[in-house]
Amino acid sequence: MSLDETLQILATVGPGGPTLDRQTIESNPDAVLVALGRSFEALSAELASLQQQDEHAAPCCDAQAHLSAVIAPGVERIEAVLSSLAPIERAIMAIPATTVVGLGVKARHAAHVLSNYWMDAPESLDWDARTVRHLIESACSVAGVKLN
Incomplete structure (x- = not known):
């Protein structure tokens, strides 16, 4: 995985995510890995919170209510976080x-x-x-x- 690909992954984390410049990367050999780790921890914490909220949701009484719960915004956000986590995890594994x-x-x-x-x-x-x-x-x- 190239440095540019990794920086692109970090950029997709969004506002508040770690930002790196070339000087930081050159002076700290694991700066990219540390930034990926911070993004991973933040997204993992968000995922755990979303999953906990999903577990505590009230059980549904009928099929229509159950279907609505399955496509709830919480589930969509969980899927979005999982999608964001995947490239970060691959980069953590790829970078020595x-x-x-x-x-x-x-x-x-x-x-x-x-x-x-x-x-x-x-x-x-x-x-x-x-x-x-x-x-x-x-x-x-x-x-x-x-x-x-």
Whole structure:
């Protein structure tokens, strides 16, 4: 993924999203990855909030009301956030980390993708999942990134 493609992805996040100039990128090797991480975290938080609102919506009584709820603006916004997240996640995966901070962005993303690894106690996970979970937790800890 080229720098121009990545910057274009960041530009689509919209107002309030991270902006980078060439000087910042040249002086900080993981500036782009950090900016992608910030966008990822903001959109993930919005998605979690929208999903929580959707779960707490009142159950529908008839088929027409149910159909209206399915195409509610909340669902459309969830789909829009998911569409915005996809290229950001692909860019996070494509760009190599060169600092501990960049590694933290990648580890936090991995924790999000594998969130099911945190649903149970580590002892109840199979060996592979437990290994990956501990690796992600260690990388986040070293990078100073919270998992929650």
